[in-house]
Amino acid sequence: MTCHKRYKIQKKVREHNRKLRKEAKKRGHKKPKKDPGIPNAAPFKEQVLREAEQRKQRLEELKQKQKLARQKNLEKKRKLQAKKDATETKKHPEEKQSTMKLKAQSNRLLDKNSNKSFCRELKKVMEVSDIVLQVLDARDPLGSRCSQVEQIITQSGGNKKLLLVLNKIDLVPRENLEKWLHYLKNEFPTVAFKSSMQLKDRSVQEKKLRKKSAHVDLSRGSMCFGNECLLKLLREYCKTQDKTIQVGVVGFPNVGKSSLINSLKEVRACNVGPVRGITKCMQTVHIDKQIKMIDSPSIIAAPSNSVLALALRSTTDIEESGKLLDAVNAVLKHCSKQQIMLYYNIPDFRNSLEFLTLLAQKRGMLKKGGVPDTESAAKLLLHDWTGAKVSYHSSLPASRSLSPHLTDEVVMEMRQGFNLQELAKDNMNTINALKYPNLASSITFQSSGLTNGTIEETELTEETSDLENMETSEEAEGLSEDDQDSDEEKEAVEQETDIQTSSKTNPQKLCVENESLEKQLAGEQPRTSSFNLDETANQDDAYDFNTDYV
Numbered sequence: 291m292t293c294h295k296r297y298k299i300q301k302k303v304r305e306h307n308r309k310l311r312k313e314a315k316k317r318g319h320k321k322p323k324k325d326p327g328i329p330n331a332a333p334f335k336e337q338v339l340r341e342a343e344q345r346k347q348r349l350e351e352l353k354q355k356q357k358l359a360r361q362k363n364l365e366k367k368r369k370l371q372a373k374k375d376a377t378e379t380k381k382h383p384e385e386k387q388s389t390m391k392l393k394a395q396s397n398r399l400l401d402k403n404s405n406k407s408f409c410r411e412l413k414k415v416m417e418v419s420d421i422v423l424q425v426l427d428a429r430d431p432l433g434s435r436c437s438q439v440e441q442i443i444t445q446s447g448g449n450k451k452l453l454l455v456l457n458k459i460d461l462v463p464r465e466n467l468e469k470w471l472h473y474l475k476n477e478f479p480t481v482a483f484k485s486s487m488q489l490k491d492r493s494v495q496e497k498k499l500r501k502k503s504a505h506v507d508l509s510r511g512s513m514c515f516g517n518e519c520l521l522k523l524l525r526e527y528c529k530t531q532d533k534t535i536q537v538g539v540v541g542f543p544n545v546g547k548s549s550l551i552n553s554l555k556e557v558r559a560c561n562v563g564p565v566r567g568i569t570k571c572m573q574t575v576h577i578d579k580q581i582k583m584i585d586s587p588s589i590i591a592a593p594s595n596s597v598l599a600l601a602l603r604s605t606t607d608i609e610e611s612g613k614l615l616d617a618v619n620a621v622l623k624h625c626s627k628q629q630i631m632l633y634y635n636i637p638d639f640r641n642s643l644e645f646l647t648l649l650a651q652k653r654g655m656l657k658k659g660g661v662p663d664t665e666s667a668a669k670l671l672l673h674d675w676t677g678a679k680v681s682y683h684s685s686l687p688a689s690r691s692l693s694p695h696l697t698d699e700v701v702m703e704m705r706q707g708f709n710l711q712e713l714a715k716d717n718m719n720t721i722n723a724l725k726y727p728n729l730a731s732s733i734t735f736q737s738s739g740l741t742n743g744t745i746e747e748t749e750l751t752e753e754t755s756d757l758e759n760m761e762t763s764e765e766a767e768g769l770s771e772d773d774q775d776s777d778e779e780k781e782a783v784e785q786e787t788d789i790q791t792s793s794k795t796n797p798q799k800l801c802v803e804n805e806s807l808e809k810q811l812a813g814e815q816p817r818t819s820s821f822n823l824d825e826t827a828n829q830d831d832a833y834d835f836n837t838d839y840v
């Protein structure tokens with residue numbers, strides 16, 4: 291019996307006794323008349339006493355029988371419930387698996403559609419913009435550059451300009467930032483930037499301003515650096531063009547495109563967050579009369595990229611397609627193990643699963659029964675790597691030559707209309723104004739180089755139709771082998787092949803260890819430990835005091 295039920299019964303007993311006392315009080319505290327017993331003079335006294343004793347015994351027996359019957363009933367009920375639970379738990383994994391597979395399927399369909407619309411919107415933004423700002427994560431500037439976008443803009447022929455914005459400079463050591471600025475400015479004009487991260491909606495901000503107009507928030511996150519430099523550059527370009535300019539902001543997910551626009555506008559005009567792919571469609575924000583900024587959805591990383599690039603630059607599909615362990619493995623392989631251990635404050639680990647287990651234990655990410663939730667730990671690591679906190683830096687490429695898709699003419703053309711000396715000075719001012727993590731505390735990271743993006747919608751449809759073809763062929767194979775299978779089993783085969791094909795698109799062979807780990811991750815679905823309050827309430831209410839309480 292649960293404590294809850296026991297206490298409820300005790301409470302009801304107390305209430306019952308109180309009620310009896312109250313009624314007795316109402317009646318006027320009359321003492322019950324004492325049974326005078328059978329007078330000694332009465333004839334057959336012994337016989338009457340014996341009869342009374344027998345009656346008492348019979349009553350007792352009856353009560354005992356009733357009690358036993360009730361206990362038997364309860365036992366039966368419990369057994370039935372246990373049987374039901376057992377059959378449900380047998381069915382449960384299958385049901386769960388099938389719902390998981392269905393979920394994965396629908397998510398993939400949604401991804402396909404959203405990826406297509408992302409491509410469409412991105413192309414629109416690039417078409418209508420006079421200047422395109424490619425936002426780069428200062429922690430991995432090469433990895434957040436997309437050669438396809440750069441090619442489209444440089445070859446557009448419509449006097450379009452491309453600027454690089456090195457965002458999140460507060461997360462890299464100063465020495466590293468200076469080196470990267472020097473490297474990037476040889477290819478495109480580059481602005482060092484640190485976005486403001488605590489901007490409020492216009493209404494909230496106005497209310498706050500009205501309340502404390504003298505208050506200035508100088509906390510680190512709320513400050514923005516490099517905005518004046520960028521606006522100056524854009525305004526000067528406006529003057530040379532003598533027209534209102536449209537500035538498109540493009541980049542891979544979570545590099546800080548929306549944060550940059552919000553920082554320039556000084557209001558939370560665009561949605562911002564640590565989740566990838568928050569911006570779903572283009573959004574125009576008027577900075578002033580001359581400058582219109584256009585926020586765009588993130589560039590879709592092509593599946594041909596390395597696992598590392600996909601882990602850091604693709605939208606949510608990494609988290610949903612069960613490639614989490616691969617992604618974590620790739621990130622860990624490209625970092626210094628000692629620094630990772632120090633940053634996350636965990637002991638030495640042999641492989642990524644052990645790392646995730648230790649991380650989950652350290653952060654208290656536990657599933658039912660105290661099992662470490664490695665899936666959540668993997669998501670946390672990937673969030674950290676693209677989010678707003680972890681300081682890591684990548685070293686520059688060995689060769690200082692131009693990227694293969696650029697020529698000297700293109701570089702010269704992109705520089706026209708901008709005062710690069712002024713830009714260098716302003717960048718220096720920005721760099722001097724900010725506090726940086728020191729080199730020793732920042733994690734060293736090996737970048738995988740430029741990331742390929744998918745720009746054309748048709749590329750996506752080809753990929754997806756390839757996928758679908760593979761799926762249908764495998765489905766056919768699976769079905770011909772299992773002719774005698776029931777319909778349900780056939781469905782399961784279809785769904786399984788779906789999942790297999792998604793893993794086959796991954797060009798990297800998984801090592802045996804990782805395969806088993808991945809299976810483990812896929813199999814270790816969090817058991818839903820739902821505790822239905824309504825149910826317990828119903829059970830409790832089923833307790834009838836008049837019949838159950840003896």
Ligand SMILES: Nc1nc2c(ncn2[C@@H]2O[C@H](COP(=O)(O)OP(=O)(O)OP(=O)(O)O)[C@@H](O)[C@H]2O)c(=O)[nH]1
Binds near residue numbers: 546548549562564
């Ligand atoms: N430390 C730091 N974090 C930043 C900076 N800029 C942006 N962030 C953080 O990076 C995360 C992503 O920022 P967003 O502006 O949503 O990035 P986005 O590129 O628009 O993302 P999508 O909409 O997914 O394409 C947020 O958690 C921001 O707070 C920065 O300069 N420094």
